[in-house]
Amino acid sequence: MDLAFLAAGLGAGLSVFGAALGIGKLAAAALEAAARQPEIANKLQLTMIIAAAFIEGVALFACVICFILASK
Template identity: 55%
Template sequence: MTLSILLQAAASMAFAKLGAAFGAGLAAIGAGIGIGKIGGSALESIARQPEASGDIRSNMIVAAALIEGVAFFAIIICLLAIVL
């Protein structure tokens, strides 16, 4: 009886670690896609209005930094779930 409970707990921990690793990967991929879309849109808008390139570039950097912050937070939480 006790052995079956311990085996079920060990199996659920393995799935939890697998889910945390999968979540960290999804966070990194999502951040890469988001920053890529921001960069592409910024380049298109600079090509259309070259005189506004300074404003567009600064807004792009702020948006990319916010996305990176969220991605790092998600990756750290997933890595903590793996370790703890």
């Protein structure tokens, strides 16, 4: 029971770590591209939000599993 809480906490932390790295990299790349070519900034933003949604989705899967572990 207590180990489940530990697993949930560690899992949530690790999944957030991965998602933060992913979204950080994505935003950095998008910003660089937008700075180089300001005219495509609008298009980039749309693509960036979609990609961020995918990354976030995977992280949320992990968080939901952690939540199920913790609320059992």
